Amino acid sequence: MQQTLNTTLLIIGGGPGGYVAAIRAGQLGISTILVEGQALGGTCLNIGCIPSKALIHVAEQFQQTRHHSQGSALGINVSTPTLDIGKSVEWKDGIVDRLTTGVAALLRKHKVQVIQGWARVIDGKTVEIEGADTRIQCEHLLLASGSKSVNLPMLPLGGPIISSTEALAPKALPKRLIVVGGGYIGLELGIAYRKLGAEVSVVEAQEHILPAYDAELTQPVLESVKQLGIKLYLKHSVEGFDAATHSLQVRDPNGDSLQLETDQVLVAVGRKPNTQGWNLEALNLDMNGSAIRIDNRCQTSMRNVWAIGDLAGEPMLAHRAMAQGEMVAELIAGQHREFNPTAIAAVCFTDPELVVVGKTPDEAKAAGLDCIVSSFPFAANGRAMTLESKSGFVRVVARRDNHLIVGWQAVGVGVSELSTAFGQSLEMGARLEDIAGTIHAHPTLGEAVQEAALRALGHALHL
Secondary structure, three states, rough: OOOEEEEEEEOOOOHHHHHHHHHHHHOOOOOEEEEEEOOOHHHHHHHHHHHHHHHHHHHHHHHHHHHHOOOOOOOOOOOOOOOOHHHHHHHHHHHHHHHHHHHHHHHHHHOEEEEEEEEEEOOOOOEEEEOOOOEEEEEEEOOOOOOOEOOOEOOOOOOOOOOOHOOOHHHHHEEEEEEOOOOOHHHHHHHHHHHHOOOEEEOOOOOOOOOOHHHHHHHHHHHHHHHHHOEEEOOEEEEEEOOOEEEEEEEOOOEEEEEEEEEEEEEOOOOOOOOOOOOHHHHHOOEEEEEEEOOOOOOOOOOOOEEEHHHHHHHOOOOHHEEEHHHHHHHHHOOOOOOEEEEOOOOOOOOOOOEEOOOOOOOOHHHHOOOEEEEEEEEHHHHHHHHHOOOOOOEEEEEEEOOEEEEEEEEEEEEEHHHHHHHHHHHHHEEEEHHHHHOOOOOOOOOOHHHHHHHHHOOOOOO
């Protein structure tokens, strides 16, 4: 006999958006059920953000140790290191396990009922759990099913063709790896694998790596990629894989065909909303391309049905999903909220790291704004020198008439940590004078933020 459960809020998907919405709803006393078919934490905690940063850290440590084995300028010398990738993956899995266990504990603490299983939508108030003989009735339905990797029909996954999921849990390292896609996922993993000792090539259809960003910003990353010995095949299209010769078939800009021999091919050409396989079409919601269309309160075209995170399209960022999830819980509790952030930081954990918050110079120009654009190089920053990393810069974009800051960009070592300061300055409506007049601690990378603002005002002190 089928069991029927009743709840105020039913959430499909336990990723960053879904679990944050559930925790906040629990805090607000809303009766909540969360349904997740795999592990709590979604792509981000299990096969995305967290494990990739762990692998990037392993790769960086291994490369540094190898560097010191050849005699470094710092005077540190060690014998040639070896890598036990199994142990590295075990360490990474330990971090993931601690985080997902923590999420489960938080959900229990806030009296959220978690059901392990795959949801199937019946209508806007009813969901069934496949294979569990359970039906759930709800007042509010929150869709947070996330996204999945885009597959290429000419490169079906399996055997030597892998996605980021397999790349983050290697049983052994390939001698040669070709990455298809020069965006942030492909480059983060390609750089990590190169530092771990693999020969890496990147095939990208556009004429630049990280094509979503401007050439000035990506130049230090391009230089680093070349220095690491990663081969780039830009403006090349993929045609298929020949299993017999273990070679990827690509076409160059002139239309000529090339055979690139490799042991593995990592397909990293982006992600798409996860809309298939759970009967979402039964709701007949308004769509925005492949994503669900939402308003500034994350409401869909059906009353009391909400959608957040990657399911609602770009930007597909965990921190956006979290903020949306928190807001939806508060709206259901009767609070007045809107999702209208001034800016959402985008971070690439390449080497060096890259951050974009707000408008770039080109975007400001396209919006008809007359702006001052000013950069300060890390080559003139004492802290960057002590970190052996002088490449990169901080760039500020501010209106010429009133000096209101509309955008920040940075590329360099550890600049991901500057994204918070960038976001806060835009959210609080800071002007160049506010940043220039704030005493920044010395020696820190953050001084480059102050110096960029000072330079925009015409009086940089250390340049």
